Amino acid sequence: MPPKTRVAVLISGRGSNMEALVRAAQAADCPFEVSLVLANKPDAGGLETAQAAGIEALCVDQKPFGKDREAHERAIDAALRERGVQVIALAGYMRILTPFLVDAWEGRMLNIHPSLLPKYPGLDTHGRAIAAGDAEAGCTVHLVTAGVDEGPVLGQARVPVLPGDDEHALSLRVLEQEHRLYPETLAAFCRDLG
Numbered sequence: 001m002p003p004k005t006r007v008a009v010l011i012s013g014r015g016s017n018m019e020a021l022v023r024a025a026q027a028a029d030c031p032f033e034v035s036l037v038l039a040n041k042p043d044a045g046g047l048e049t050a051q052a053a054g055i056e057a058l059c060v061d062q063k064p065f066g067k068d069r070e071a072h073e074r075a076i077d078a079a080l081r082e083r084g085v086q087v088i089a090l091a092g093y094m095r096i097l098t099p100f101l102v103d104a105w106e107g108r109m110l111n112i113h114p115s116l117l118p119k120y121p122g123l124d125t126h127g128r129a130i131a132a133g134d135a136e137a138g139c140t141v142h143l144v145t146a147g148v149d150e151g152p153v154l155g156q157a158r159v160p161v162l163p164g165d166d167e168h169a170l171s172l173r174v175l176e177q178e179h180r181l182y183p184e185t186l187a188a189f190c191r192d193l194g
């Protein structure tokens with residue numbers, strides 16, 4: 001079997017998608033391994049979860065960098081390269097990237113977004129889908145490019161919007177699909193990398 005692709009998962013919060021990726025990576029035939037979980041805030045709950053799973057969990061705190069987002073990203077980039085990371089999976093990483101990181105990892109950085117892109121880039125995706133009266137919602141895994149939530153789509157999963165749904169109910173239904181779609185799409189992506 002070819003060596004597994006070394007993936008870093010970038011998070012800002014609870015990290016349930018990160019957990020799904022970690023779980024998938026435990027399978028012997030999974031083409032990727034989660035080499036590092038990196039957060040931009042020390043209170044990201046997913047850091048502890050990763051550590052408990054025996055994965056290196058690193059915080060590159062954005063705070064000391066103030067408004068200099070590029071300097072923060074240079075520190076992240078250095079940490080990734082030191083560890084031989086090959087692919088970045090953004091999973092609830094809540095900071096808009098500068099062209100520095102986007103260009104440095106072009107074609108090797110994926111994101112998951114809780115809508116059927118190109119519908120509803122940005123925040124409040126479920127609220128907007130409900131307000132619009134959409135019959136279906138879902139999630140998208142895409143390559144990261146300069147435009148926020150705009151890169152080429154690698155995979156999507158759909159769920160119905162049910163009568164009486166509020167944002168919470170819909171978000172749980174979508175999240176269940178996120179946890180299936182992201183590992184599946186990342187695995188296919190890594191297999192294609194060869």
Ligand code: GRF
Nearest residue numbers: 014015016017092112113114
């Ligand atoms: C997910 O809904 C993901 O699609 C979005 O942010 C949320 C992160 O949730 N980008 P979690 O931290 O993976 O639980």
